[in-house]
Amino acid sequence: MKLETLVKLDQSKIQKRIISQIRDLINLKNLxxxxxxPSERMLSEKFEVSRSTIREAIEKLAFYGLLKSVPQSGTFxxxxxxxxxxxxxxxxxxxxxxxxxxxVETRILLELKTVRLAATRRTEEDLENLEEALIAYKEKALxxxxxxxxxxxxxxxxxxxxxxxxxxxxxxxxxxxIITNFQKYHVCDAGLTKRGIDDHEAIFDAIKExxxxxxxxxxxxHFKELYQYCYSN
Amino acid sequence: MKLETLVKLDQSKIQKRIISQIRDLINLKNLxxxxxxPSERMLSEKFEVSRSTIREAIEKLAFYGLLKSVPQSGTFxxxxxxxxxxxxxxxxxxxxxxxxxxxVETRILLELKTVRLAATRRTEEDLENLEEALIAYKEKALxxxxxxxxxxxxxxxxxxxxxxxxxxxxxxxxxxxIITNFQKYHVCDAGLTKRGIDDHEAIFDAIKExxxxxxxxxxxxHFKELYQYCYSN
DNA sequence: CAAAATAAATTGGTTTACCAAACTGGTTTA
DNA sequence: TAAACCAGTTTGGTAAACCAATTTATTTTG
Numbered sequence: 001m002k003l004e005t006l007v008k009l010d011q012s013k014i015q016k017r018i019i020s021q022i023r024d025l026i027n028l029k030n031l032x033x034x035x036x037x038p039s040e041r042m043l044s045e046k047f048e049v050s051r052s053t054i055r056e057a058i059e060k061l062a063f064y065g066l067l068k069s070v071p072q073s074g075t076f077x078x079x080x081x082x083x084x085x086x087x088x089x090x091x092x093x094x095x096x097x098x099x100x101x102x103x104v105e106t107r108i109l110l111e112l113k114t115v116r117l118a119a120t121r122r123t124e125e126d127l128e129n130l131e132e133a134l135i136a137y138k139e140k141a142l143x144x145x146x147x148x149x150x151x152x153x154x155x156x157x158x159x160x161x162x163x164x165x166x167x168x169x170x171x172x173x174x175x176x177x178i179i180t181n182f183q184k185y186h187v188c189d190a191g192l193t194k195r196g197i198d199d200h201e202a203i204f205d206a207i208k209e210x211x212x213x214x215x216x217x218x219x220x221x222h223f224k225e226l227y228q229y230c231y232s233n
Numbered sequence: 234m235k236l237e238t239l240v241k242l243d244q245s246k247i248q249k250r251i252i253s254q255i256r257d258l259i260n261l262k263n264l265x266x267x268x269x270x271p272s273e274r275m276l277s278e279k280f281e282v283s284r285s286t287i288r289e290a291i292e293k294l295a296f297y298g299l300l301k302s303v304p305q306s307g308t309f310x311x312x313x314x315x316x317x318x319x320x321x322x323x324x325x326x327x328x329x330x331x332x333x334x335x336x337v338e339t340r341i342l343l344e345l346k347t348v349r350l351a352a353t354r355r356t357e358e359d360l361e362n363l364e365e366a367l368i369a370y371k372e373k374a375l376x377x378x379x380x381x382x383x384x385x386x387x388x389x390x391x392x393x394x395x396x397x398x399x400x401x402x403x404x405x406x407x408x409x410x411i412i413t414n415f416q417k418y419h420v421c422d423a424g425l426t427k428r429g430i431d432d433h434e435a436i437f438d439a440i441k442e443x444x445x446x447x448x449x450x451x452x453x454x455h456f457k458e459l460y461q462y463c464y465s466n
Numbered sequence: 467c468a469a470a471a472t473a474a475a476t477t478g479g480t481t482t483a484c485c486a487a488a489c490t491g492g493t494t495t496a
Numbered sequence: 497t498a499a500a501c502c503a504g505t506t507t508g509g510t511a512a513a514c515c516a517a518t519t520t521a522t523t524t525t526g
Contacts, residue, residue, distance in 0.1 A: 039477060050511040055478085065409025072477050072518045080412060083369070084382035091389060091405055098399045106399040109346050136316075149317035156324060166331045166339040170403055172324055176298025180312055272507060283481050288508085305487040305507045 018057040021047050023089045037075040100181045107174050108223050112216050117162035119207045119215040126161035133157040134204050141197050249326050251290040254280050256322045270308040333414045340407050341456050345449050350395035352440045352448040359394035366390040367437050374430050
């Protein structure tokens with residue numbers, strides 16, 4: 001296990017090295033938005049790694065919108081100037097794994113917003129999905145079963161009903177990490193499910209009634225319960 | 234160009250098919266958290282695609298925390314139950330490209346939070362970085378030059394100073410997309426730089442004074458200016 | 467001489483082959 | 497008997513080979 005971590009660190013280090021070298025190359029050659037990078041083959045030769053490794057680094061930078069690969073044509077610098085490019089690559093290289101506190105903080109921020117948006121924008125179809133998720137949650141929780149998954153899906157249904165695809169995506173990214181960390185720290189086992197059901201129903205009702213302020217308040221109460229319980233353990 | 238788009242759609246469709254099939258496999262075999270998936274070779278044979286395609290699909294699911302690949306060992310189901318797994322894969326398959334409105338909405342939400350956090354938590358080092366970014370922005374803007382990059386870096390410096398790694402990451406994801414869309418819609422050319430300088434200085438001062446409420450208000454004003462100007466064109 | 471046609475080279479994408487680590491089962495040994 | 501060891505297999509990761517589309521250079525033709 002320790003070795004595996006070391007291996008992954010190595011991989012990560014190599015990729016970071018390649019990203020740094022790509023950055024240096026862009027600076028050295030004064031490449032500007034729209035300019036073409038050397039081909040993957042040349043880069044792999046220059047940096048003495050395989051094309052796969054180069055491609056992975058390029059894909060990462062493409063994910064953050066800094067590069068763009070075009071088939072049979074080349075990889076191009078995005079419409080972002082050199083200065084911003086350097087700054088962002090710096091940030092990407094420094095990106096650390098998110099800490100639990102930052103995850104929770106961000107989740108609360110997102111959910112207090114998505115629940116308001118959901119209350120405002122939810123369609124009838126959204127409402128059906130929400131109710132379905134709520135019922136699934138209730139059935140599990142009432143029988144004393146672990147309902148973490150159903151809880152999670154209810155919150156995701158809210159994000160979907162918010163009509164904001166970006167926040168929906170972010171929630172998808174955050175939630176598994178939250179789950180993992182919850183389990184890692186052995187917090188938040190069953191025990192607050194009874195209260196959880198009431199919370200969820202109140203949130204659902206507020207969304208149904210299209211009352212954003214009430215929905216936000218109920219969500220806030222929900223988190224307060226949740227994290228007070230968790231942190232008190 | 235049209236062909237390229239078609240090709241990419243095909244790739245996307247194939248990947249979605251593979252992800253669906255992986256989901257079906259997990260359901261069929263009743264794989265639970267920690268269980269091992271069939272090897273990439275077996276999957277590539279079973280689904281009649283190359284290993285690369287399988288790997289890409291697995292990597293996507295790993296990005297969302299649903300799977301975890303361990304070198305020389307296998308790919309494992311994450312600590313998320315079957316129900317949540319199915320729900321999340323459903324969501325991932327339906328994920329659309331973010332629309333501009335959702336990007337802006339999310340950016341505002343994030344920045345109003347990060348600026349408050351930055352005002353509360355900023356270290357002296359953060360303050361130096363912020364000032365550096367501010368000066369770079371002012372120099373460019375005062376000379377009538379395009380200062381989009383410097384503007385962007387100032388906002389990223391705020392995200393960094395917020396001490397919330399998750400929000401920092403999200404800002405990194407959002408900002409290039411915003412830039413691209415701004416340029417695509419040909420909005421927000423120069424013209425509000427004068428006002429922009431004042432806004433940035435006010436935000437910086439509030440962070441320096443560690444006044445979260447003021448910082449948030451100044452950021453709000455900044456966005457109001459910005460998007461009024463943009464949407465009025 | 468110019469323009470159209472064609473062949474050669476270059477590109478990112480895809481498939482295949484190879485590698486070292488790690489797991490597996492059986493054997494040996496204290 | 498059980499712990500240690502060792503060969504063989506399986507694994508994800510990596511490098512290399514191949515492909516189709518594109519671009520560029522050259523040739524042909526009016």
